[in-house]
Amino acid sequence: MELHRIPSRGKWAGDTEPLGLRERKKARLRQEIIDTAVRLFRKRGYAKTRIDDIVQSLEISQPTFFRYFPSKDAVLGEVGRRGFACITEHLRNELSSEATTDEHLSRLYQELARRAEADRPCGKPWFSPVQWIRCVLRTCGSTRICAGIAP
Numbered sequence: 779m780e781l782h783r784i785p786s787r788g789k790w791a792g793d794t795e796p797l798g799l800r801e802r803k804k805a806r807l808r809q810e811i812i813d814t815a816v817r818l819f820r821k822r823g824y825a826k827t828r829i830d831d832i833v834q835s836l837e838i839s840q841p842t843f844f845r846y847f848p849s850k851d852a853v854l855g856e857v858g859r860r861g862f863a864c865i866t867e868h869l870r871n872e873l874s875s876e877a878t879t880d881e882h883l884s885r886l887y888q889e890l891a892r893r894a895e896a897d898r899p900c901g902k903p904w905f906s907p908v909q910w911i912r913c914v915l916r917t918c919g920s921t922r923i924c925a926g927i928a929p
Contacts, residue, residue, distance in 0.1 A: 808846050810836060815853045824854065865890070 797805065814835050818827045829850055833843050847853050868889060872882055 804846075807838075807842075811838075811843060811846055812853060812856060815850070816857060819854070824850075 811832065815827070815832050818831055818835065822831070827850070829840060829843055832850075832853075833840050847856070869886065872885055875882075877885075
């Protein structure tokens, strides 16, 4: 990558500046919304959790919630994207190791099963696989799954 100075700022193109206080606060609240929603999804189930429940738990207003996410489905979609990123990273690491295809697949399935079991409170999932897929597809805005996600 070729670097060049941005004349007005004296910075190198490609440099990333640290986030300011406002951006850090926004990122923190976005993460708190996700964490709270996931906690409530696990406790009550996805279908029985309302946006009202999430905002009351966080002591924020509904307009604040909607500044970060257009719907409850969008929160679940973000969790899904993060899960895919996590799985993708695991796959990259796994495929870089020397093993047979059977060993790669076996380890991948074991890891996915371990994560799925760890995410099932009281022996039942907090949303159905069909609900999750619909939410991810709706959030992505197409039938393609976003590449590159666990809470």
